[in-house]
Amino acid sequence: MSNYSKLKPKKVLFIATRQIGDVLVTTPLISKARELWPDAEFHFLGYRGKLEMLHGNPNISEMIETSDRPKFKEYLSLFNRLFQRYDLAIVTQPSDRAYLYGLVAAFRRVGVLGGHPQGKDVQDSQRRSKSEKQNAWKKFICMHTVDVDYFKQHVIAEKLRLLECFFKNSAELFSKPITVTPPAGEPLSPAIINELKQPFVVVHSGPLTAYKRWPLAFWQELITWLVKKGFQVVLSASPAKQDMQLNQDIISLLDDACKKQVIDAAGKLTIPQAGTLIRSAALYIGVDTSITHLAAACNTPTITLFGATPPTNFGPWPNDFIGEQPYQLRARTQTIGNVTILQGPGECVPCRKAGCLDKADSYSECLDLLEPKQVIEAIEKVLSTQ
Template sequence: MTSSLALKPNKVLFIATRQIGDVLVTTPLITKARELWPDAEFHFLGYRGKLDMLKGNPDITQTIETSDRPGFREYLRLFRRLFQRYDLAIVTQPSDRAYLYSLIAARKRVGVLGGHPQGLTELDKAKKSKSDKQNTWKKAICLHTVDIDYFAQHVITEKLRLLEAFYQDARDLFSKPISVSAPVGEAVTPSIACQLQSPYVVVHPGPLTAYKRWPLAYWQTLLTWITQQGCQIVLSASPAKQDLQLNNDILSLLDEETRKHVVNTAGLLTIPQAGALIRGAIAYVGVDTSITHLAAACNTPTVALFGPTPPTNFGPWPNGFVGNQPYQLRARSQTVGNVTILQGPGECVPCRKAGCEDRASSNSECLDHLEPSQVIEALQKTIAA
């Protein structure tokens, strides 16, 4: 593809109004935009409490936080703060609200457009038709748009393609090593630091939603094996009630000797502190969640347990990869750079549904059938490398 729009913006606004992982995967886009516009000032708009992944990012001059459900007064303050302050807005999520913010903030914009898997069911086709209609006005206000492809296009590629209109040859976007920028580390508290013993493995069992969980008994088997190799385990979790409970449930299954070698940091770490902790680990094991992406960005050997999510769309990016797609859609085990992705068996894998019952509280049989022996084998190779 060959195209180019002459644009030298003085101020650029990046918009990512979703979760912390969605913020992290914009960092290669920010880095590439800095190469295009070395003198521009970059600001970043996102939800309150979700921007820690940008801590210390040298390319971001200012972050702007907003509620995920702003009231009228907050909307008014944000309107006054944003109104036509930017030459370009880069919309990295397909939500209507993100596009409205871009319309208020900037003279020109590029953005991601939502979509749905094609050719699966009549319901999918109906959803896609509705999505296409919703996208009409977004296309009309943009210089350039990029369609989401949940199965074939990696999310990093999707974000980088927002800049392809500004290149003579869009293939140049992927001709050099591409890396995700982790936040600047922050020292963990002394009460945790004094418990750490090298070598240690960071383990993060809790996903945002239940259908991405791995069975409790499997964690018990894995953690027991890790301590038998002479490694300490550092259990990580967000402050969310269900994640704290999950870690406690796992600990309750461990025998006394194994528990002696486990440090539970659940709910005690900021994102920058988690990054610092992960950088010191010999390996990381986690489910499909934002901290697993952080581990990969920290260049720590990372073992990621994937169920319904297509790794071709949201697998943790292996830093330094050259090209636009690191992964296969389906493979029981695949290693690229510092990242190993494991998937359970089944022709339906990955389905991109919310578990087998397509709801947040569902289980996922593909994860139920992802045996501990497969994870142990992958971790053993990772530690030995």
């Protein structure tokens, strides 16, 4: 690996063209780059509506938004805006489009390359060969690349390793506490403030895809237990129709007394407002989704339910952890810092497939078998240490 420790770029472009969680996990990378280049100007390119996780981030002076499926006219306008404007582009996603933006924007580039299948059968070998061919041009245009490893390498470490070539000793990357920077908070609306009572627990039941869902009846049992323990429960959710409906389905299962202690905040919070709410909560409980990463970043005790996703790759980062890997691949319960990850039973856990049927609307048996009792035990343990 070449050493570029003497390189001092004046303008740097970070590129993350995916979801809001993928944007949030770039913040340790941005912070570390600021340590390297205290006088550089940092810009960030991402999809429109996905950059709220960077709200108020002191290291980013300009945010550039683009459509996830730009038409030719928008491409042209964006390319004109980016063309050779930067000394360095840091491509944090392995997509062809992200690399194309990096190629247009800067003379030098570093980037993440898509992972190769781990298996040894003929099909896996063919996929690996195809992936290597697809990555060849990306390696050619970069001064340094980092391979994805969905089972052994945490996404935070993956992003930080993009800076390896700028350190004389790359061990420095992981020798200090590593922190995810949440967005600056925004005031909650009076409608929510007037309903809130202390202590409250934020519950986020809606993932982006169905195979990360926990059964409705389990949410009913858990929320009923929380209310009986004296907590108010705030159900957060995105404005997406399926997430708002999920909250309604859960509430419909609760008895009248329990319903009075539940606030449905679905679609009523911006990402910065969600951060404000979570910071004041006694506890956060959620599935494998971006808001769970936000909760961990806000230093709120966070309990998350993981199914197919390897926590070693995308578990919420416990703030101030020192090192490259906080988590074990498989453990029914593991707590590091303020984060507790719960996994269901089964030797196949985690499989990194899209549920048992390997498609977005699949079920996941490991989550269906992760009983409320396991979650309640984790809550009691977390609360006993506060």
